[in-house]
Amino acid sequence: xxxxxxxxxxxxxxxxxxxxxxxxxxxxxxxxxxxxxxxxxxxxxxxxxxxxxxxxxxxxxxxxxxxxxxxxxxxxxxxxxxxxxxxxxxxxxxxxxxx
Numbered sequence: 001x002x003x004x005x006x007x008x009x010x011x012x013x014x015x016x017x018x019x020x021x022x023x024x025x026x027x028x029x030x031x032x033x034x035x036x037x038x039x040x041x042x043x044x045x046x047x048x049x050x051x052x053x054x055x056x057x058x059x060x061x062x063x064x065x066x067x068x069x070x071x072x073x074x075x076x077x078x079x080x081x082x083x084x085x086x087x088x089x090x091x092x093x094x095x096x097x098x099x
Contacts (some may be wrong), residue, residue: 015099021061022090025083028058061086 031051033040042048062082069085071078093099 011097013096015097018090018094018097018099020095021058021075024054024058025061025086025090028054029083 017058031039031054065082065085066080069081071080073079
């Protein structure tokens with residue numbers, strides 16, 4: 001049977017992972033807005049590496065949500081609601097764990 005200290009350590013690690021994932025999702029939102037306003041990411045280099053890393057970390061969470069909720073069409077633009085759903089899920093987990 002796990003001790004109370006071990007459960008506390010696991011809860012702390014899960015809370016830290018939720019916080020990091022929330023920050024990465026927020027960065028993804030900011031990058032998508034920057035792309036919308038004309039930022040063109042480089043083809044190579046450290047910025048490209050960081051943008052690719054951001055996609056590799058966040059896509060495993062967002063891809064299944066995109067399968068559940070398709071983009072909402074607003075004029076000629078598709079609004080991806082999967083990231084909003086991810087923020088809600090992370091907020092509920094944060095509250096449930098008492099982070």
